[in-house]
Amino acid sequence: MFGAEVRVVAVPVFVTDKAGRPVAGLTAADFEIQDDGKKVPIVAFLPVDASEAAAGGEAGSLVQAAARRQLLFLFDLTFSTPGGIVRARQAAAAFVRESLAPSDLAAVATFSQKGVDVLVSFTPDRAQVEGAIYGLGLVEPQARMRDVLSIAYDLGLPRWGPGIGPPPADTRADPMAEYLLQMARSMARSDQDQYRRRVEGFLAGLDVLARALDSVQGRKQLILLSAGFDSTVLGGARGQESQEASDAVLSGRLWEVQSDRYFGDSQARDALDQLFRSVARTDTVIHTVDITGLAAGGAVDEKLPQPIGAGRDTLALLANNTGGQFVGGTNDLKAGLDELLARSRRFYVLAFEPQTANDKPDRVRRLKVRVGGDGLTVSHRRGYVLTRSNAAASPAAGTLVAAEAIAKGLTGGSIRLHAVAVPYRNAKGALSLPVILQADGPALVQGASSNQLSLEVFGYAFDAEGQVRDVVTLSPVVDLGAAKARLEGKGLQVITSFAVPSGPVDLRFFVREKSSERTGSLRLRVEMPAPDGDGVVLSPPLAMDDPSTRLVVPAPSRSLPRLEIPFRLAEAPFTAEPRPTLANGVAREVCVMAWGGRIRSDRAQDVEFESELVDASGSSRDVPLDVTRLVPDADGVGRYVLTLRPKGMAPGAYLLRMSLYDPASGATGSSELAVRVE
Numbered sequence: 001m002f003g004a005e006v007r008v009v010a011v012p013v014f015v016t017d018k019a020g021r022p023v024a025g026l027t028a029a030d031f032e033i034q035d036d037g038k039k040v041p042i043v044a045f046l047p048v049d050a051s052e053a054a055a056g057g058e059a060g061s062l063v064q065a066a067a068r069r070q071l072l073f074l075f076d077l078t079f080s081t082p083g084g085i086v087r088a089r090q091a092a093a094a095f096v097r098e099s100l101a102p103s104d105l106a107a108v109a110t111f112s113q114k115g116v117d118v119l120v121s122f123t124p125d126r127a128q129v130e131g132a133i134y135g136l137g138l139v140e141p142q143a144r145m146r147d148v149l150s151i152a153y154d155l156g157l158p159r160w161g162p163g164i165g166p167p168p169a170d171t172r173a174d175p176m177a178e179y180l181l182q183m184a185r186s187m188a189r190s191d192q193d194q195y196r197r198r199v200e201g202f203l204a205g206l207d208v209l210a211r212a213l214d215s216v217q218g219r220k221q222l223i224l225l226s227a228g229f230d231s232t233v234l235g236g237a238r239g240q241e242s243q244e245a246s247d248a249v250l251s252g253r254l255w256e257v258q259s260d261r262y263f264g265d266s267q268a269r270d271a272l273d274q275l276f277r278s279v280a281r282t283d284t285v286i287h288t289v290d291i292t293g294l295a296a297g298g299a300v301d302e303k304l305p306q307p308i309g310a311g312r313d314t315l316a317l318l319a320n321n322t323g324g325q326f327v328g329g330t331n332d333l334k335a336g337l338d339e340l341l342a343r344s345r346r347f348y349v350l351a352f353e354p355q356t357a358n359d360k361p362d363r364v365r366r367l368k369v370r371v372g373g374d375g376l377t378v379s380h381r382r383g384y385v386l387t388r389s390n391a392a393a394s395p396a397a398g399t400l401v402a403a404e405a406i407a408k409g410l411t412g413g414s415i416r417l418h419a420v421a422v423p424y425r426n427a428k429g430a431l432s433l434p435v436i437l438q439a440d441g442p443a444l445v446q447g448a449s450s451n452q453l454s455l456e457v458f459g460y461a462f463d464a465e466g467q468v469r470d471v472v473t474l475s476p477v478v479d480l481g482a483a484k485a486r487l488e489g490k491g492l493q494v495i496t497s498f499a500v501p502s503g504p505v506d507l508r509f510f511v512r513e514k515s516s517e518r519t520g521s522l523r524l525r526v527e528m529p530a531p532d533g534d535g536v537v538l539s540p541p542l543a544m545d546d547p548s549t550r551l552v553v554p555a556p557s558r559s560l561p562r563l564e565i566p567f568r569l570a571e572a573p574f575t576a577e578p579r580p581t582l583a584n585g586v587a588r589e590v591c592v593m594a595w596g597g598r599i600r601s602d603r604a605q606d607v608e609f610e611s612e613l614v615d616a617s618g619s620s621r622d623v624p625l626d627v628t629r630l631v632p633d634a635d636g637v638g639r640y641v642l643t644l645r646p647k648g649m650a651p652g653a654y655l656l657r658m659s660l661y662d663p664a665s666g667a668t669g670s671s672e673l674a675v676r677v678e
Contacts (some may be wrong), residue, residue: 008043009035009386010066012219012283013369014344014379022346023376024049033352034368035622044351048475051103051345061412061521066349068408069341070122071100072107074209075136076226078198079311084291085136086223091333093133096126099338101345102466105407108132108153109209110404113198116205121150121403122216124466128153136137137626145558149403149458152468155558196268197227203271206286207278214282215397216404221344223337224288224318228311272321279322279474282490287340288315291326398512403442405510405521406460406543414509415520416440418578420673422539423528424497424566425595427635431459431531434497434566437580439511439520441491441551446483449515453478453487456514457555461498462506469505470498471522486551493552493575495567499559529596536597536669541590541611541642541658543580547573569631569639581676582656588644589628594657595637597667604630604640608661611644613654613677621649623656649677 013031015023028045048067073092075085096106105122107128119132130151145155166467206224213220279286290312312328319326325343327336348368352360373379388572404410411417419437426432437459439464444453461471478487498507507524529537550573556563569576569591582588592609601607604627611623624645629638640660659670 010062012066012349013636015348016377018375024346030372032370033637036365040352042350047348061410063349069104070662071221074224075110077110077112079229080219080227088291095334095337096129110136116209120153122407123151125468148473200271207275210278210282210284213284214388215400220284222286225291228315231314246380276321279383285324286322287324288319288326293331361387391526402510406508409508409523410521411523413520414518415443417520417522419524420578421526425531429531432497433500437494439492441487451480454514456512458510460508461500464504469500470557470559472496472555474555476553483551490550494555497557497560498557502528536667537595537667539593539670540671540673543590544574547575579674582646583678590642592640599662599663599667601662610659612657651678
């Protein structure tokens with residue numbers, strides 16, 4: 001669920017036929033949901049085709065969050081061969097470049113003797129995913145700029161690739177191969193007790209990762225690229241009995257395997273059982289890919305003393321017991337990954353309201369979804385937690401919640417956010433995108449546990465291809481004794497500016513108040529003009545306010561450390577309401593900034609402005625206005641000050657549309673802003 005107060009649960013449901021193919025064309029009437037054994041009504045239903053665009057805002061934040069495919073590539077550096085890792089890296093990189101749908105999110109992590117290391121969290125940025133796959137945390141680009149939320153692997157590389165290139169096809173030329181070879185030799189020299197402890201650590205690491213993923217909405221497909229671990233060293237079955245059990249596992253005949261005989265070590269068996277429970281509860285499936293291939297590994301792997309392929313049965317066991325698929329017996333790893341993806345192309349998101357509003361913290365509620373139709377198989381999470389205790393929260397889970405809101409472009413939460421973005425060109429012709437982000441003051445103050453308000457603010461700018469272009473992060477601490485009245489009256493504003501290219505820009509923000517864990521997120525799409533375009537670039541109408549009456553925090557972005565703020569009239573700075581309120585019969589002064597288009601008129605009265613209010617149905621009404629003055633500036637941007645006087649408008653939400661016409665040059669421009677009328 002998204003937000004602490006949400007009492008709706010969204011469940012992705014995967015339906016396949018007898019051949020394992022995803023089933024399309026079902027409706028809400030075909031499904032039945034049981035929550036803790038009681039049938040509950042379906043309050044929202046969304047069929048998803050992953051090959052199409054992601055669900056729009058009309059689907060709601062919860063359904064949007066659950067309606068995305070999420071693939072986490074986990075490279076096992078502990079039990080894998082060097083040649084296998086290199087091949088797996090090549091296949092995964094090609095898969096990310098060529099096979100993922102535009103709406104898919106991908107993440108990359110490694111497992112080593114140090115545990116699980118998430119290199120890049122679920123992100124739409126394919127270049128960053130490929131960069132993480134290339135380095136795996138072992139081969140790092142120089143001066144890698146880390147991202148707090150790990151949505152980007154390297155913030156210093158807006159486009160991964162130039163000067164880096166794909167991993168070498170020849171493992172002997174790969175700088176990672178020797179490191180992996182030394183690690184594999186160390187594993188081969190381990191005695192049985194050491195090997196058993198590493199197996200237990202591996203299973204425990206998978207369990208920790210699965211439980212951390214519980215904070216992310218929707219199904220998580222964990223793709224484990226590994227050679228697997230040898231089950232016989234755990235003290236279980238030997239000889240013919242071991243071979244028969246292994247064959248049964250690889251064939252998917254789990255009912256023929258007695259786990260207490262197959263895995264003789266009780267601690268390892270308990271770790272496996274705990275992992276299977278966690279995976280079922282957190283809506284995570286584990287797909288396993290045997291990276292050893294059909295051949296005996298290659299030049300690098302031939303230097304290893306242990307046999308290749310000894311862990312295939314454990315890989316199959318992990319997949320079969322978690323609802324995933326096992327890819328083995330092939331040298332074409334990418335084809336196997338493509339098959340995994342095809343099986344999850346179509347699915348359904350069902351939302352329901354839990355019957356019990358006040359639940360015990362951390363209690364796992366049982367979930368059952370049935371589907372009508374002969375020969376259909378349904379896959380979904382088996383349980384969920386409605387209310388969590390503070391002890392159940394973790395920094396990793398909190399980071400994943402923030403990263404999810406940014407990666408999926410969610411809007412919602414208990415802290416209302418609004419923003420206004422103003423495309424800007426300075427005196428040197430450099431483009432930037434200044435933004436005023438406003439957070440609801442009462443929602444920030446509510447639940448604060450002390451006189452200090454500790455906040456986290458994240459802002460990301462993505463381009464049309466889903467690549468991270470710029471980032472702003474800050475953690476302001478507000479003294480409520482001095483600022484509470486201003487916060488409750490006018491909220492908190494963060495002023496920043498992003499370095500972005502021309503074209504569509506996707507801005508995403510996330511704000512969290514740490515003590516109450518109240519959060520809010522916002523998505524804002526902006527069209528960034530070309531610096532030398534023919535048209536007039538007109539800012540949204542900025543309802544001006546005195547910054548000294550507000551709590552305003554300036555925040556330079558990663559790419560623009562010297563913050564350039566264009567919100568001024570001559571030497572007098574101003575701030576603006578991202579979603580202002582207009583009142584019938586009351587004059588409201590606004591500033592409209594204009595540049596480009598070769599405007600020839602140098603007097604405010606020589607330029608024609610028109611404005612209108614448009615309601616949700618598309619009906620519009622003109623708004624009377626006066627152009628009072630033009631304030632020139634050294635940056636070449638004209639700042640027009642206008643006075644609006646709405647009349648006879650029904651209270652509610654509107655779009656305020658503004659247009660400019662310069663009779664001297666014929667130049668035109670337009671803009672709009674969401675407003676409320678009271």
